[in-house]
Amino acid sequence: MSKLPTLAITMGDGAGVGPEIIIKALSDQSIYESCKPFVIGDTKRLEKVKSILKSNISIKTIKILNEAKFEFGTIDCLDLDLLPEDLPFGEVNAIAGDAAFRYLEKAIQLAKNKEIDGVVTAPLNKEALHKGGHIYPGHTEILAELTNTKDYAMMLSAPKLKVIHVTTHIGLIDAIKKITPERVYTVIKLADQTLRKAGYGNPKIVVCGINPHAGENGLFGYGEEEEKLVPAIEKAKAEGIEVFGPLPADTVFFRATRGDFDIVVAQYHDQGHGPIKVLGLEAGVNITVGLPIIRTSVDHGTAFDIAGKGIADELSLIEAISQAIELAPKE
The missing domain is CATH 3.40.718.10 (Isopropylmalate Dehydrogenase)
Structure with a gap:
C-alpha cells in the first residue's frame, strides 16, 4: 500500500452505541497502522462516553481536516456541534436523527472533494432520522441520493x-x-x-x-x-x-x-x-456497492437498550474499518 487511506467515521445516532464503539475501536493501535481515521460527530458526546468508559484516550476537536494528526491515543473529531449536552441515551430524538444525517452529509462532501478515501458509518436510528426530517429507509438510500447513484446495492460481508x-x-x-x-x-x-x-x-x-x-x-x-x-x-x-x-x-x-x-x-x-x-452480529459488515465512494458500516442498529452502559461490542466496527481499508484506493 503506497499510502494509508484516510477514513471518515460518522458517529451515527448520538443516543445509541455509535460513540461508544468508536472510542473502543479507535483505542486499537493497529487501526492507526493501517489507515488515518477521524470522526465526524460531536466532541461533547464523545467526551461524555469517554467518561462512562473511564478511557484514557484524548478527544481533539478539529474544524477542518487539515488539523487532524491521526495519532494513536488521540481521536480527531470534526465537530459539527449539533447535540445538546443533556441528550439522553436510548431514546428516539429528532435532534439526534438530524445530526446523524448531517454527519453523513459532511462525509459525502469530503469524499466528493477527494479529501478522504472512504466512509465508515456507525448506526443511525430510522425513527429518529424521520423525526429529524429526513425520510429515508436508511444509510444506503441517503448515500445513493446524495451521490446521484442510480445502480447500487447493499452487500453484507462476514468471514x-x-x-x-x-x-x-x-x-x-x-x-x-x-x-x-x-x-x-x-x-x-x-x-x-x-x-x-x-x-x-x-x-x-x-x-x-x-x-x-x-x-x-x-x-x-x-x-x-x-x-x-x-x-x-x-x-x-x-x-x-x-x-x-x-x-x-x-x-x-x-x-x-x-x-x-x-x-x-x-x-x-x-x-x-x-x-x-x-453467523454473529459482531462479524457482519454492511457495504454499499455501486457508489462512487467507499462506504462500509456495522451490521447492527443503535442498540438503545444498552446505549450509555459501556457494554457495546466494537468488533463489527473494527471489521467495517478493515473492509474499508481493503476496498480503498491504493494510490
Missing part, C-alpha cells in the same frame, strides 16, 4: 459469507413487485464487479430463488423464478459471468459458507440478513 440484495428496506409484498429481470441482472453485475475489484479472479455468484425450493418447476408460487430471475441469469452468463441458480434459499447459504459460491444474491431483506446474523 464465511457474502450476500448482496436485490431489494432491501421494503415490505415483502412490495419486494416481490420490485424484483425484475433488469434489477436482478444489475445486482449480479455489481456483485461481479465488486468481487473482481477485491481480487477475485472469476467470482462464483449464486442467485436465490424467491419461492420455497426456488419454485420447484411451478409447484410453488406463480412462476416468479422463470419470469423475474432466469432471464437475468441467462443474460449474465452470456457475458461470461459465472452465475448459478435460481437455487433454493434453504440450502444455498450453507453451500456458500462451505465455499461452493463466493457471493449470494438474495431477493429481499430477511432472506439475506438472516443467514449473516446467524
